[in-house]
Amino acid sequence: MADVHDTATRSRNMAAIRGKDTKPELRIRRALHSLGFRYRLHARDLPGKPDLVFPRYGAVVFINGCFWHQHDCHLFRWPGTRVDFWQEKIGKNVASDERNIKALEALGWRIAIVWECALKGRTRLPDNQPVQLLAEWLSSAEKRLTIRGN
Template sequence: MAAIKGSHTKPELTVRRALHAEGLRYRLHVKDLPGKPDLVFPKHRAVVFVHGCFWHQHSCHLFKWPATRKEFWEQKIGRNVANDLRAIEKLQSLGWRVAIVWECALKGKTRLNEANAMQTLASWVKSTEESLVIEGI
């Protein structure tokens, strides 16, 4: 597992490139905020998490429980999900707006049109909507 990247993943880089091209400027992995969001837009008081479907237990074709060490994986992934919920609640209580982009929206058989998905995300950042979830079809 040491080779598994926690940041600067392909889906995250895709989102970063698209939002930068839209003229949006952000900070990366701000340690002072709960959950260390992948992208932080202080000007818009918005944060974006780019979640891997396996590591954050998304109900899509990219998530499948491993066949071995079931108890270990259930605890590990369950902890990730609980940490996600706690971080989102804390961020919202601090006045931050939260968006989640799921990996299946950007890759796999359920992926969305990337340009449309990123335009939706960019519009959300500039809006005042409280939350947004972008996931595969």
């Protein structure tokens, strides 16, 4: 009986995890919008469904959770249980990220990745810095930008 309960609890917990409209994403969206940047959300017609798409600038932005995308920072730690499951799941996420980035580059898109550790935790950047870096990048000709915590 405990296994059924554990499975049901695990399923509920997993279902509560958002794939879009996360707190970090909303924070970035609001700040960029207030600076006058206009964007599309979660474009299903693009590889990887980028969180923000800026057609005017030929740019897309991914706001990645450090755990789900295996970022090398203090916010990522392998779970102690079901190790094989998590290695497979997160490994698939990382492989998918790489494929999607290559496909977007082949289509001519510029790509920015904002890591969760830049926005929260002990390595977070000063409040407006990630948004300022994004705004400067959008107005530049640079192909790639990665924003991570200190």
